[in-house]
Each structure stands twice: as structure tokens, then as C-alpha cells.
Amino acid sequence: MIHPAYVSTYVPKRCGLATYTHHLRTYVRKAHRGEGSEPVDTVIAVVDPEEPLDYDPSLRLIRRDIREDYRDTARRLNDSPVTVVSLQHEFGIFGGDAGEYVLDFVRELHKPLVTTFHTVFHSPREPYRSVQEEIARRSDRILVMNRHAVDRLADQYRVPKDKCVYIPHGTPSPVPEQRESMRAKLGWSNRRVLMTFGLLSPNKGMEMILQALPEVVRRLPDVLYAIVGQTHPQVKKAEGEAYRERLRDMIREQNLDRHVVMIDRYLSESELVHTIMACDLYVTPYPGMEQITSGTLAYAVGLGRPVLSTPYAYARDLLGPYPELLIPYGDADAWARALIAHLSDTGKLREWERKIREIGREMNWPRVGERHLRLFGELSHPRSSDAGGSRSIASASR
Secondary structure: OOOEEEEEOOOOOOOHHHHHHHHHHHHHHHHHHHOOOOOOOEEEEEEOOOOOOOOOOOOEEEEOOOHHHHHHHHHHHHOOOOOEEEEEEOHHHOOOHHHOOHHHHHHHOOOOEEEEEOOOOOOOOOOHHHHHHHHHHHOOEEEEOOHHHHHHHHHHHOOOHHHEEEOOOOEOOOOHHHHHHHHHHHOOOOOEEEEEEOOEOHHHOHHHHHHHHHHHHHHOOOEEEEEEOOEOHHHHHHHOOHHHHHHHHHHHHOOOOOOEEEEOOOOOHHHHHHHHHHOOEEEEOOOOOOOOOOHHHHHHHHOOOOEEEOOOHHHHHHOOOOHHHEOOOOOHHHHHHHHHHHHOOHHHHHHHHHHHHHHHHHHEHHHHHHHHHHHHHHHHOOOHHHHHOHHHHHHHOO
16 A cells, blocks of 8 residues: 655645646556556645635645644654655745744654655755755655756755655646647737746746847747746735836837737646647746756646756756757847747757657656656555665654
8 A cells, every 4th residue: 555645735726836746646646546556645735824725625734834733744644544755845835934844744754754855955055954954864765856956965965865866847748739729729820939937026037038039020020929927926925016017118118019928817737738839939048047946847848849948957957968958048149049040940940849859758747657656655665675774764863
């Protein structure tokens, strides 16, 4: 019996981690059924006090800022049939300074623990270093979505490399047969479309594309840049729609109204997949070079779309075989040249689509779910030869 428990934000919350965990659970369950077993699992959702969300009554909840909830949840899991705990770690989702309340959970837990680090800083500062270092020490396995993160963990936190497991970020599977119908529905049939999606915030680098776009328009008058997604809730809470308005000001000042569309709403998973499939070129012009994962770039690659990106950590790892796809942040001329070169050559785009789809094949959720299930099985049914390994060390440290 393998009975995983997932600790994370969860749907219906609209955040990348909630969506990720929902998909992870779904495809681990499908992999379990594929092996002839009826899946059983538990979900513990971390919730904000002010969230008026209608969570499934079968879910257990941790109130983000109630410290006792973390200890109480661990005790309940210790007394449950759960065989392995999957903790999705991102600093911002847990209560306390640098999310330190989650330490109460891992200290109290006596079940095998797999922690997925969605952020691994290159040079961590306190208190982030201490929090993540203790989580790593108390986990039986650390799961990362970037191969370079294994070296970071070894260098910065002294985590043994054999304790780390690389599994790529899960993505939907391509639906190329529906591409043309979706392009027609969106009004993109006669346009060369580049696209960015995700929760809108100043750390996404859209300004770089807008700076490069006038030159692209001069050479390719049918180009369209689609900025897809709502404003990030924390940005909206702090400044309303001021950032979106700044982007709109740039668009007007550069006479780009006919060449930029902002789709300001939440897209369902199916709608998002079809919209990504409808674009010709996907871009992530992010300015932060330490970013260790990107669900948006993962989705684009998993769906086999041609991509261009700044050389942040996740992009370097994922697109490593093709450094020509990595364009420096801050160089609008280089971005303009790269956009023109790709969008003006349909043969080149088709070739890049083939190459990117090869990278993305191992990222599709069915394969990622199977790999997680194998890992959960190893920890749920440890071999006797594991007695001196990281599992017993981590358990003894609790």
C-alpha cells in the first residue's frame, strides 16, 4: 500500500503551487491505477484566513498563520495510515518569518518525508538559509525540478547529492490537432503571435519585449504580442492595477495598440493549453537570473512550442543544449533580432518545435506521475539495505 499525503496550497486557490499539487495528485493516482491498484491519498491544504474559498470537505486544512495547526497536522498524520508525505515548499505559502512555521510540522512528523523545493537560492540569506537547511536535513528525499539545484543544495546546505532526486516540472500533453481552430477562435489566424502567460508582476520582464517590439513590427507588421493572465494577487493588493497601467502606457507611447493584446482573466487549464498551442513563439524575458523553476516555461516546452528566454537558472537547465535560445535581459536589440529571426522563418519555427517537443516529452504529466509514484513507493516500502541511508538519518534527526 502506498498512501501519500500532500501538503501544499491547493485548488480552488488560484496559484501555481496549488495547480501543480492538484496535477501531481491526479497523475500519481492515474499511475497507481495503471499498476492495478486503487489509489488512496490525503491532501492538507494551506489556507489564508481571509480566503472565502469552497474547499472540498475531504481536504484537511492548515491555517497559514496558526502555528499550532502545523504541529497538530503532523501528529494526525503520524497516527494515520499515510505511508509518505509530499511537502511542496515555497517560502511565501507558510506562516512565520520566512515561512518558519513549517518547521514545527517537519519536527513533529515521523512519517517518511519527500520535500519538493520550488525555490533554491544561489546565496541564501538568513532566515531563509536556516529554514531551508533544517527542512533539507529532516527530509528523507529532496526533490528538485532543475539539475543545477542539486549542486546548489550540496554547496549551500551540505545536502548529500544522493539524497536529492531530479524529476522535471509536470506539464500537459500537446494537442496539435486543435491548434488551428484555437487560432481562429482567438483571431490569430493571420498573425505571428508571441506570448507570455502567468500572474502579472514586475518581475516577469514584459517591458523588455515591449522595448524590442517596435523594431519587430517594422519588419513584421502582422506580429502580435499576447500577455495572458491576471495581476498577481499580492501585487494587486499592494498597488492595485498600477503595473498593468504602466505597461498600457508603454504600449500607447510606442503605438503598439494593434500589436499587443492583454488577456486579463483567469484561464482554465484546458483554455490555457489551447492558448499556448495557438501561439507561434513563447517568451520568458525574466530579469531574475536565480529563478530555479518556471511553471510557465515548463508548460510551453512540455507543449512543444518554440521558445526564447533570458538565461535564468531554470531556462539554462531546460534549454541547455540550445544556448542560442537564451537572450540577455536588458538587450532590447538582441531580443528584436531573435524575435525577427524566429518569426520570419516558418521552417525554422517548425524545426524548433520538433526540438523543443523532444525536450518536453519527459515532462508530460503521465510520466512525471509515474516517477513520483516510484519514489513514494521506495519510501513507503524501504528495503532493509536502506538502514544506514538518508532515510534513517533523517528519521533519527527528528
